Amino acid sequence: MPLDVMAQQVNKKQDLIYSQAKKELNDDYYVLYRIVDKLARSNDTASTSWRVRLSEKYALNGFADEANLIIVPKAAVEQLSGNPDALACMVGREISHHIRKHQAVGPTEKIALKRQIQEEVASQLKANEGSKRGWGMGLGLLGGLTGVSTSGIQGAINTSTDNASAKMIAEKEAELNKRIADTSSRIEKEADEDAFIYLSRAGRDPKGCIVYLDFISRDPSAEADPSNPQIPGRIQAYRDFINRESSEKFKKEGLSNLSRLGQSLNYKVTDNGASLRIEAYGGSTNSKIENF
Helix, strand or coil, X not given: CCHXXXXXXXXXXXXXXXXXXXXXXXXXXXXXHHHHHHHHHHCCCCCCCEEEEEEXXXXXXXXXXXXXXXXXXXXXXXXXXXXXXXXXXXXXXXXXXXXXXXXXXXHHHXXXXXXXXXXXXXXXXXXXXXXXXXXXHHHHHHHHHHCCCCHHHHHHHHHHHHHHHHHHHXXXXXXXXXXXXXXXXXXXXXXXXXXXXXXXXXXXXXXXXXXXXXXXXXXXXXXXXXXXXXHHHHHHHHHHHHHHCCCHHHHHHHHHHHHHHCCCCCXXXXXXXXXXXXXXXXXXXXXXXXXX
């Protein structure tokens, strides 16, 4: 069946629930509901529910949290309201993080890892102190026997062991920073490439990710290391990726999934209006407010 005919049939099935959602949901949640619904069904990830929560905290990039929860800053929705493909890229990337079970190294994890380094170095320092005391006893005995001052030698030993400890701390922290950067680079690359596939299957323009990545590049908090920004390189890598890939096969897969799953997913506004839950396929019927 031609893609345009399949698309027409799919649109008829989803229009009824979309019409109801437009009446019941506020503007931000309505847009996000439609994006999540289409992404979930077209990519066959509707076997589980998804949650969306708008955040008042100023930020430009979304992030994944808890179980299938996507945090979307209101500032991003407002500024990208005219580009639903860019918003869909934000959501698609967070869906990817959940599906791949990405574990980003955030501020809390960095603190824990640096504490581990400090404990390792403290253990080494303790050993070094024992070594210095051993040298001190030996040099003191030597000085007593020969009558020659050994304080200069002891000072050199102290300086050498202290320098070795400082070098060890620097090396371990450099190793940690590289590990964090490598992990961040890998998971963001995977999410970027998944977003291309997800948007293509949902019938959206995957170039929306270029808009989104350029958008979040203005926010230092979107970088794992603001002093060494990765987003410009990610934008170029994404351009190269979409130039190599064809979206047509993914569009056909998406329309097939949409046709098979039928009508749009049901939804609930939860947590006294703080969150929106998009139900799994075949989940409960629409109910505007539910507290739990």
